[in-house]
Amino acid sequence: MRARPAGGSPRARRLRAPLLVSLWILFAIEALGGLVIFFARLAWGITPGATLHVACGVALTLVYLVYQIRHWLRVQPPRARLDYTLGFVAAGAMIAANGFGLMLGAIWWRAQAHGASAAPIHYPPRLSALHNISSLLVLTFVLAHLGAVLSRDRRAGPNQE
Amino acid sequence: MHIPPFSIFSAISEILVTAGVLYIIRRNWTGRTFSLAIFLAVALFEALVNVLYMAHRSAQAATGAEPIAPGLRLGFALHGMLSLLAYLVFVILGVLAYQDQRSGRFWFKDRPGVTWTFVVVWLISVISGEVIFAVRYLKP
Numbered sequence: 001m002r003a004r005p006a007g008g009s010p011r012a013r014r015l016r017a018p019l020l021v022s023l024w025i026l027f028a029i030e031a032l033g034g035l036v037i038f039f040a041r042l043a044w045g046i047t048p049g050a051t052l053h054v055a056c057g058v059a060l061t062l063v064y065l066v067y068q069i070r071h072w073l074r075v076q077p078p079r080a081r082l083d084y085t086l087g088f089v090a091a092g093a094m095i096a097a098n099g100f101g102l103m104l105g106a107i108w109w110r111a112q113a114h115g116a117s118a119a120p121i122h123y124p125p126r127l128s129a130l131h132n133i134s135s136l137l138v139l140t141f142v143l144a145h146l147g148a149v150l151s152r153d154r155r156a157g158p159n160q161e
Numbered sequence: 162m163h164i165p166p167f168s169i170f171s172a173i174s175e176i177l178v179t180a181g182v183l184y185i186i187r188r189n190w191t192g193r194t195f196s197l198a199i200f201l202a203v204a205l206f207e208a209l210v211n212v213l214y215m216a217h218r219s220a221q222a223a224t225g226a227e228p229i230a231p232g233l234r235l236g237f238a239l240h241g242m243l244s245l246l247a248y249l250v251f252v253i254l255g256v257l258a259y260q261d262q263r264s265g266r267f268w269f270k271d272r273p274g275v276t277w278t279f280v281v282v283w284l285i286s287v288i289s290g291e292v293i294f295a296v297r298y299l300k301p
C-alpha cells in the first residue's frame with residue numbers, strides 16, 4: 001500500500017488550493033445572484049444586487065482566466081474521455097457567459113455613469129438570453145465535469161489522482 | 162392572438178425531449194445501457210433549442226414591452242427557474258449514470274427515491290411550460 005503524502009491526495013490538495021476556492025466563492029455568488037436577478041427581473045421588473053453581480057463578475061473573469069490557463073497546462077493534451085468533453089463544454093460556456101456578462105455589465109456601467117434614473121435599464125433581450133443560457137450551461141457542465149472526475153476517481157481507487 | 166411559430170415548435174419538441182429523458186432513465190432502470198450519443202443529443206438539443214428559446218422569451222418579457230398579466234409573469238419566472246433546475250439535474254444525473262453503467266452499476270435503478278423525485282420535477286417543469294403556452298396563446 002502506498003503512503004499518502006501529507007495533506008491528502010493530490011486531488012484533495014488541488015480542491016483546497018486558494019485560487020480554486022476563490023473561484024468557487026465567486027462562482028457561487030454569481031450563480032445565486034444571477035438566479036435572483038433572473039427571477040426578480042422577470043416577475044417584478046427589478047434587479048436586486050446588480051452592482052455586486054457586475055463587480056463579482058469582473059473578478060470572476062480574471063480569476064477564471066488564471067485558473068483555466070493553469071488547469072489546461074496541467075491536463076493537456078486533450079483526451080477522448082467524458083470528463084474532458086464536459087470540461088471543454090464548460091470552458092466554452094464559461095467564456096461565453098463571462099463575455100456576454102461583461103457586455104451587459106458595460107451597459108449597466110454606462111447607465112450608472114450617465115446618472116441612474118428611476119427607469120429600469122434596457123438590456124437587449126438577445127444578449128440577456130445568451131448570458132442566461134450560457135450561465136446555465138456553465139453551472140450544468142462545471143458540476144457535471146466535477147461529478148465525472150470524482151466518480152472516475154472513486155472507480156479507480158483511493159490512490160488515483 | 163398570433164402564436165410565434167417557434168413557440169409551437171418548442172411546445173412540441175419539449176414533449177419529444179421528455180420522451181428522450183424518460184427513455185434514458187427507463188433503459189438504466191431496467192438494467193440496460195443508454196448511449197452517450199443519445200444522452201448528449203437530448204441534453205444539447207434541450208439547452209440550445211428549448212432552454213435558449215425560454216431564456217429569450219423570458220428576456221423579452223422582462224423588458225415590459227409586451228403587456229403580460231402580473232400572475233403570468235410570476236408563472237414565467239417560476240417555470241423558468243424550475244426548467245433550469247430540472248435541466249441541470251438531468252445532465253448531472255445522466256453523467257453519473259453513464260459513468261456507473263460502464264462499470265455494471267445502474268445509477269437510476271439503485272436510487273429510486275432520487276430518480277422518482279427528478280422525474281416528478283421534470284414533468285412539473287414540462288407541464289407548467291405547456292400550461293403557460295396554453296394560457297398565453299390558446300385561452301380565448
